[in-house]
Amino acid sequence: MSFKMPKYISPDFSLPGFVNAPDAKLVPSPKDTVAPKNYHSTTIFPEYFKVNGQWKLAEESRMDCVAVYEDDKVVIKEARKLKKGDLVFVGRTEDAIEGIFVYTNAFVEETEDELDSFVFRQGRTRETAYSMDYNFLAELLKYEKDNGHVTWVLGPACAFDSDSREAFSKLVKGGYVDSILAGNALATHDLEAAFIGTALGQDIRTQRSMPNGHYNHIDTINAVRLHGSIKSFVENEGIDNGIMFECVKNDVPFVLTGSIRDDGPLPEVYGDVYEGQNAMRDQIRKSTTVICMASMLHSIATGNMTPTYRVMGDGTIRPLYFYSVDISEFAVNKLRDRGSLTVKTIVTNIQDFIMNISKRLDII
The missing domain is CATH 3.40.50.10690 (putative lor/sdh protein like domains)
Structure with a gap:
């Protein structure tokens, strides 16, 4: 076998749900190390934030952090690194309706035939063939x-x-x-x-x-x-x-x-x-x-x-x-x-x- 890199398929931002979505809301951090109420907590997946009508990807991320708008970029910070006045994205939906979209199925790989609904050994255990x-x-x-x-x-x-x-x-x-x-x-x-x-x-x-x-x-x-x-x-x-x-x-x-x-x-x-x-x-x-x-x-x-x-x-x-x-x-x-x-x-x-x-x- 040889390694083949899966292809990243970007979201189709021309769809009505993205076009009609509002800009994501930004609220200043009230004090050092503290996020504003209703802050958005990041995940392991690619996340896009709508700013001035444009969808921007957080290019470097990690889970359980906050998204900050800095120098026309979405920057992901641990809450302990927040400074008073940092512009923090707020909103707790992930489907674009608040200008925040979490993309959970970004990579395309070769597909297999559909599996039967009842199959054995789908878990990863000591018995799995590796x-x-x-x-x-x-x-x-x-x-x-x-x-x-x-x-x-x-x-x-x-x-x-x-x-x-x-x-x-x-x-x-x-x-x-x-x-x-x-x-x-x-x-x-x-x-x-x-x-x-x-x-x-x-x-x-x-x-x-x-x-x-x-x-x-x-x-x-x-x-x-x-x-x-x-x-x-x-x-x-x-x-x-x-x-x-x-x-x-x-x-x-x-x-x-x-x-x-x-x-x-x-x-x-x-x-x-x-x-x-x-x-x-x-x-x-x-x-x-x-x-x-x-x-x-x-x-x-x-x-x-x-x-x-x-x-x-x-x-x-x-x-x-x-x-x-x-x-x-x-x-x-x-x-x-x-x-x-x-x-x-x-x-x-x-x-x-x-x-x-x-x-x-x-x-x-």
Whole structure:
């Protein structure tokens, strides 16, 4: 199979419902961080706002934010970033009657024959056959390597197994990773594996718990803090393998956001959640594909700032592909329940997922 980009079909604004719609109402923010009453809350879908008789697309969006009219553009802001006097779009209908249109079916793909009304195995569970998903994702990654920006959201399990850790490192080296979002644990255990050969005190090859192994991750954090940064630690300690090593070597940005239960943490970990959220969103606003693996909280956080589309530099609009991979059906379904309605879920062991994708990309 080969990847084919779905076509974006713009709304037909010549239809009477759009032509006769009023301009969207704008109301100033009453004070910093506060939206006016009846503000419009954004979704994951493309949204158009009628201003001076013209329908304008919010070119960069995320759910649960407010739409602001600024410099003849529709700008999407978190409420915490509102300033007094910002012109905020108000109205809570989405079908153009208040000058606001939410477009939920924008992309055209090849259609299948109509399915019977009674069919088996339409959910995404442990029993689902995922071979076609792996094939499609491998072709998508080949396309994105030259045309897009792929962000991976990693939980610590991605560093626990030597084979999958090595395979993901090769994904970074091979140019299939444009940024990584994770927590303190992923980076800590990956560096621990390179520094000591264990992850959370367990040998990454034999899975044997090492004597005094519970010290290993905090010894690693301590060593990194001594050097002042992950980059300095990698360079000065002669680290030559792993996910973080390849990120440093290949200038792949990573955003590490903290948790109340973190050890250490590593120097680069954001302790302020809003600074961390800003840094994550800086990567997401570039992303054309997002793949979340074995980290429910980071996946939900990322999902909350990931729309279904991306406006490219040449003005074309394309879908933003969003995957969630976890061994737990609860974890992937939780993401969908929190508003990421178009997420593609894969229920499997994360090490198996990494190995399957890597084999299809011929990097192992």
